[in-house]
Amino acid sequence: MKLLITIITITIIALIGSRLTFLNRKLPLGFRNIIFTGTEYIFIGVFLGKMGLNMIDPEILTSLEPFLFFGLSWIGFLFGLQFDFKSLRNLPKLFFSISAIQAFLTFLAVTPVIFFSLKTFSTLPERTVLILSFALGSASVCTAQSALAIVSNNYRFKNRKLFSLLHYIAGIDGIFALALFALTFFIFPLSGNIKFNLMHSLKWLLLAVTIGIITALIFIILSRVKFSQQEFIVFILGTVLFGGGLAMKTNNSPLLIGFICGLITANLCRHRLRALEMMAYSERSIYIIMLVIIGAGWKLDSNFILIITGFYFLSRLLAKLAGVFAATRSFKSDFHVPWNTGLGLLSEGGFAIAIIISFSLFYPSLSDYMVTVVIISMILNEFISPKLILSLLEDPNPIDFREQPDITKKNK
Amino acid sequence: MTNRILGLILIITTVILLIHFDLGDSQKKCPALILGLILLAAYCFGSLLEKTGLPRIVGYILAGLFMGPFFLNLYSLQEVYSLAFINKLALAFIAFCAGGELRTSNLRKVLKSIVYYVSGVTTVVFIGTTLIVFLLSGAMPFMNDFSLILRLAVSAIFGTIAVARSPSSAIAIISETKAKGRYTDIVLSVSVAMDVFIIMLFAVVISLVQLFIVGKGGLNFVLIFSLLFQITVAFLLGFLLGKLIVFLIEKIHVEFPVVIIAMGFIVIEFSHLLGDYLHRVFDMNLELEPLLICMAAGFTVQNFSKHGDNFLERMDRISLPIYIAFFAMTGASINLNVLRTGWFLGLAVFSVRLVSIYVGSFISGKLAKNKPKIYKNVWLGFITQAGVSLGLLTEVTRRFPEIGPSVQTILVAAIIMNQIIGPIAFKYGLKKVGETHVKRSP
Numbered sequence: 024m025k026l027l028i029t030i031i032t033i034t035i036i037a038l039i040g041s042r043l044t045f046l047n048r049k050l051p052l053g054f055r056n057i058i059f060t061g062t063e064y065i066f067i068g069v070f071l072g073k074m075g076l077n078m079i080d081p082e083i084l085t086s087l088e089p090f091l092f093f094g095l096s097w098i099g100f101l102f103g104l105q106f107d108f109k110s111l112r113n114l115p116k117l118f119f120s121i122s123a124i125q126a127f128l129t130f131l132a133v134t135p136v137i138f139f140s141l142k143t144f145s146t147l148p149e150r151t152v153l154i155l156s157f158a159l160g161s162a163s164v165c166t167a168q169s170a171l172a173i174v175s176n177n178y179r180f181k182n183r184k185l186f187s188l189l190h191y192i193a194g195i196d197g198i199f200a201l202a203l204f205a206l207t208f209f210i211f212p213l214s215g216n217i218k219f220n221l222m223h224s225l226k227w228l229l230l231a232v233t234i235g236i237i238t239a240l241i242f243i244i245l246s247r248v249k250f251s252q253q254e255f256i257v258f259i260l261g262t263v264l265f266g267g268g269l270a271m272k273t274n275n276s277p278l279l280i281g282f283i284c285g286l287i288t289a290n291l292c293r294h295r296l297r298a299l300e301m302m303a304y305s306e307r308s309i310y311i312i313m314l315v316i317i318g319a320g321w322k323l324d325s326n327f328i329l330i331i332t333g334f335y336f337l338s339r340l341l342a343k344l345a346g347v348f349a350a351t352r353s354f355k356s357d358f359h360v361p362w363n364t365g366l367g368l369l370s371e372g373g374f375a376i377a378i379i380i381s382f383s384l385f386y387p388s389l390s391d392y393m394v395t396v397v398i399i400s401m402i403l404n405e406f407i408s409p410k411l412i413l414s415l416l417e418d419p420n421p422i423d424f425r426e427q428p429d430i431t432k433k434n435k
Numbered sequence: 436m437t438n439r440i441l442g443l444i445l446i447i448t449t450v451i452l453l454i455h456f457d458l459g460d461s462q463k464k465c466p467a468l469i470l471g472l473i474l475l476a477a478y479c480f481g482s483l484l485e486k487t488g489l490p491r492i493v494g495y496i497l498a499g500l501f502m503g504p505f506f507l508n509l510y511s512l513q514e515v516y517s518l519a520f521i522n523k524l525a526l527a528f529i530a531f532c533a534g535g536e537l538r539t540s541n542l543r544k545v546l547k548s549i550v551y552y553v554s555g556v557t558t559v560v561f562i563g564t565t566l567i568v569f570l571l572s573g574a575m576p577f578m579n580d581f582s583l584i585l586r587l588a589v590s591a592i593f594g595t596i597a598v599a600r601s602p603s604s605a606i607a608i609i610s611e612t613k614a615k616g617r618y619t620d621i622v623l624s625v626s627v628a629m630d631v632f633i634i635m636l637f638a639v640v641i642s643l644v645q646l647f648i649v650g651k652g653g654l655n656f657v658l659i660f661s662l663l664f665q666i667t668v669a670f671l672l673g674f675l676l677g678k679l680i681v682f683l684i685e686k687i688h689v690e691f692p693v694v695i696i697a698m699g700f701i702v703i704e705f706s707h708l709l710g711d712y713l714h715r716v717f718d719m720n721l722e723l724e725p726l727l728i729c730m731a732a733g734f735t736v737q738n739f740s741k742h743g744d745n746f747l748e749r750m751d752r753i754s755l756p757i758y759i760a761f762f763a764m765t766g767a768s769i770n771l772n773v774l775r776t777g778w779f780l781g782l783a784v785f786s787v788r789l790v791s792i793y794v795g796s797f798i799s800g801k802l803a804k805n806k807p808k809i810y811k812n813v814w815l816g817f818i819t820q821a822g823v824s825l826g827l828l829t830e831v832t833r834r835f836p837e838i839g840p841s842v843q844t845i846l847v848a849a850i851i852m853n854q855i856i857g858p859i860a861f862k863y864g865l866k867k868v869g870e871t872h873v874k875r876s877p
Contacts, residue, residue: 089465089466089467092467093467096467230458234449237445237449240445241442241445241446241475244438244441244442244445245438245439245442245475245478245479247438248438248439251755252752253751253752253753253754253755253756254478254755256752256753256755256756257474257475257478257755257756257759258475260471260474260756261471261474261475261478261756262471262475263471264467264468264470264471264474265446265468265471265472265474265475266471267467267468267471268465268466268467268468268469268470268471268472269449269453269459269468269471271463271465271467271468272453272458272459272460272463272465272468273453273458273459273460274459274460
C-alpha cells in the first residue's frame with residue numbers, strides 16, 4: 024500500500040512539477056531561480072521522506088535505486104550529447120582556458136578546505152574525510168545556467184560578451200567536474216575497505232570507458248538505417264537503460280558511462296540533435312523525480328555538517344572569484360572582465376546534484392553529509408546568484424513584458 | 436539488416452562477456468540492465484524477423500525466450516519476475532489503447548457481427564474443446580481414476596480457457612501493421628468483448644466443477660452476481676477515469692502517455708489491494724478487473740470527448756518500447772520444461788481449439804451475413820492467447836490444487852503455441868483481407 028501511495032504521490036508531483044516549474048514573474052529573482060531549478064522538490068522529498076512523513080522509507084528508496092541508475096545514465100548521456108567537437112571548435116579558445124582554470128582552481132581550493140574542516144570538526148575516519156572532500160570538491164566545480172537564464176529573460180544589458188563568457192563557463196565546466204568526479208572514483212575504489220590499487224582502478228576506468236563506447240556503438244549502429252520516431256525512442260531508452268544497468272552490475276558510475284556514451288554519440292552520430300531534443304524534453308520529469316528521491320533520503324542529524332556547509336559555501340564562493348580572476352588575468356580578453364566576475368558563477372544547479380547522487384549510490388554511508396552540504400549551499404547560491412549576476416552587468420534594465428507580444432495567444 | 440544483426444551481436448556479446456569474465460557482481464539484480472537488454476535485443480530480433488514477413492511481436496517473444504534461462508541464460512526467471520511491474524504498466528497501456536480503438540461509430544456497424552462471433556465462437560470452442568479433451572481424458576494420467584462426470588467437468592475447464600483471447604496481442608499487431616477496416620474492428624471488438632465474457636463463463640464453469648470435484652456448492656449465483664457487480668463497477672470507474680483523463684488533456688496539458696501509464700499501474704495495484712482488503716476484512720471475493728477499468732477509460736476518452744484520435748496518436752508514439760518490453764518478457768517467462776512435458780496433449784488442445792475457432796467463426800460470420808473475405812479469415816485473428824488465459828489457469832490451480840498443476844502443464848503448452856502462432860496468423864489474415872498499412876483519419 025505504501026509503495027502504491029508513493030507512486031501516486033511521485034506521479035502527481037512530477038505531473039504538476041513538470042508544468043509548474045517555470046518562471047513566476049511576481050516573485051523576487053532569487054526565489055524565481057530557486058523555483059526554476061526545481062529546488063523545492065527536494066523539500067517535497069524531505070516532507071515525504073525520513074525527516075517528514077516517512078512515506079518514502081529506506082525500503083522504498085532501495086527499490087527506487089534502479090531508477091536512479093537510469094536517471095543518472097540519462098543525465099550523463101544528455102550532457103555528453105552537448106559536446107560536439109565541431110561546434111565546440113568554433114567557440115573562442117580563450118573561453119575554454121578560462122573555464123578550465125577556474126574549474127581546477129575551485130576544486131583545488133574547496134577540497135583542502137573541506138578536508139581540514141572535516142578533520143577539525145568531525146570524528147570521521149581519514150578515508151571517509153578524503154572521499155567526502157574529493158566528492159564535494161568535484162561537485163563545487165559545477166555551475167548552472169539557470170540564474171543566467173533568469174537574468175537574460177528579464178533584463179536588457181549592454182555587456183553581452185561578459186554574459187557569453189559566463190554562459191560558456193556554466194555550460195562547459197560540468198565536464199571538468201565530471202573528470203574530477205571520475206578521478207575520485209579512480210583513487211577511492213568503490214568497495215568500502217579496499218586501499219588504492221592501481222590495477223583495480225585502471226580496470227574500473229577501462230570498464231567505464233569500454234561500456235560507454237559499446238553503448239554508444241549500439242546506439243549509432245541502430246540509428247544508421249531509416250527509423251521511425253517510435254524506434255528512436257526505443258534506441259534512446261534501450262541505450263540509457265543498458266548503460267545504466269551495466270553500470271549497476273559492474274559497480275560503475277552511470278553518470279560517467281552515460282557521458283562517455285553521449286560524447287561519442289555526439290561526434291559520430293548524425294542524429295545528435297534529434298536525440299538531444301528528445302532527451303531534453305523528458306529530462307525535467309526525470310530530474311524532478313530524482314530531486315524528490317534525494318530529498319526523501321536526506322537526514323540531517325549531525326550538527327558539524329552545518330559548519331562544513333558554511334566552509335563549503337564560502338570556499339566555493341572565494342574559489343570561483345579567485346579562479347575567474349586568475350584565469351582572466353592570465354589570458355587577455357578583448358572586452359572588460361570585472362575582477363569579481365566569478366560571482367556570476369555561483370549557481371550550482373542540477374549537475375552537482377547528479378554528482379552527489381552518484382556518490383551516494385556507492386558510498387551510502389556518506390550520503391547524508393554530501394546531500395546536506397550540497398543542498399543547503401545550492402539553496403543559498405540559487406537565491407543570491409541572480410542579484411550577483413545583475414551586479415556584474417552594465418546598465419541592466421528590467422524588460423517590460425507589457426511591451427512584448429503575448430506569445431501564448433499567438434500560438435493559440 | 437546488417438546493422439540490426441551487428442547491433443544484436445554487440446548487445447548479446449557484451450552481456451555474455453560480462454557474465455563469462457565475471458566483470459560484474461553476479462549476485463546483484465539489475466532490472467535496468469535486463470530491461471535495456473530486452474528492449475534493444477528484442478527490437479533487433481523483431482526487425483530481422485519482420486523481413487521474413489513474420490510479425491515483430493513474434494520476434495520479441497522469441498528474443499525473450501532465447502536470452503532466457505533455457506538458451507543463453509542471460510537472466511533468470513526470478514529476474515524476469517522481478518520486472519513484473521513492467522508487465523502491469525504495459526498491460527494497463529494496452530488496455531487503454533484497446534478501449535481507445537473501440538469507436539462507437541464503428542461498433543454500431545459491426546455490432547451484429549460481434550454478437551454472432553462472441554456467442555458462436557464461444558459455444559463451438561467451448562463445446563468442441565470440452566468434448567475432445569473428454570475423449571482424450573484416458574490419455575491424461577491425472578484423470579485415470581476420475582468418474583466420467585468428473586472427467587467432463589475437468590474437460591470443461593479446458594473448454595473455458597480455450598475460449599480466452601489476447602486483446603494485447605491483437606492490439607500490438609494492429610499497431611504494428613497500422614491496420615484499419617471492418618475485419619480489424621471485428622477482431623478487436625470480439626477479443627475485447629470476449630475478455631469480459633470469459634470472466635462470466637469461467638465463474639459459471641468453476642462453480643459447477645467445484646460441485647463435482649469438492650462435492651459441495653452448486654451453481655453459485657452469489658458468485659455470478661458478484662462478478663456482474665464487479666464488471667459494472669469496473670465500467671463505472673473506467674468511465675470516471677476516462678473523464679479524468681479528458682480533464683487532464685483539456686486543462687493541464689500533461690505529457691499524458693507517462694501519466695496514463697502511471698494511472699493504469701495505480702488502477703491495477705489499487706484493484707488488487709482493494710480485493711485483498713475486502714477478502715481479509717469482510718471475507719468478500721470482490722476483485723475489480725483493472726484491465727476492464729483501463730479499457731473503459733480508453734473507450735470513454737475515444738467516444739465521450741473530442742480527444743479520441745489525439746489520445747491514440749500520442750499513446751501510439753510511445754507504444755513500441757512498451758510492446759517490446761511486454762512481449763519479450765512474455766517470451767522470457769515461458770517455461771520450456773512445461774512445454775517439454777505437456778507438448779503432446781498441449782498440441783492436441785491447440786489443434787482442437789484451432790479447428791473449433793475456424794468452424795465457430797465461419798458459421799457465425801455466415802449467420803451475421805459478413806462478406807466471405809471476412810468470415811473465411813476472421814478465425815485467424817482469434818488464435819492469440821496470453822495473459823487472461825494464464826491468469827485463469829492460476830485461479831484453477833489455486834482452487835483445485837489436486838488437478839491444477841496437471842491442467843496447467845497441458846494448457847500452458849497450448850497457450851505457448853497460441854502465443855507464437857496467433858500473431859503470425861493474425862498478421863497473415865490482415866494482409867489477406869487487405870487492411871494493413873491503412874492511413875488513419877486525422
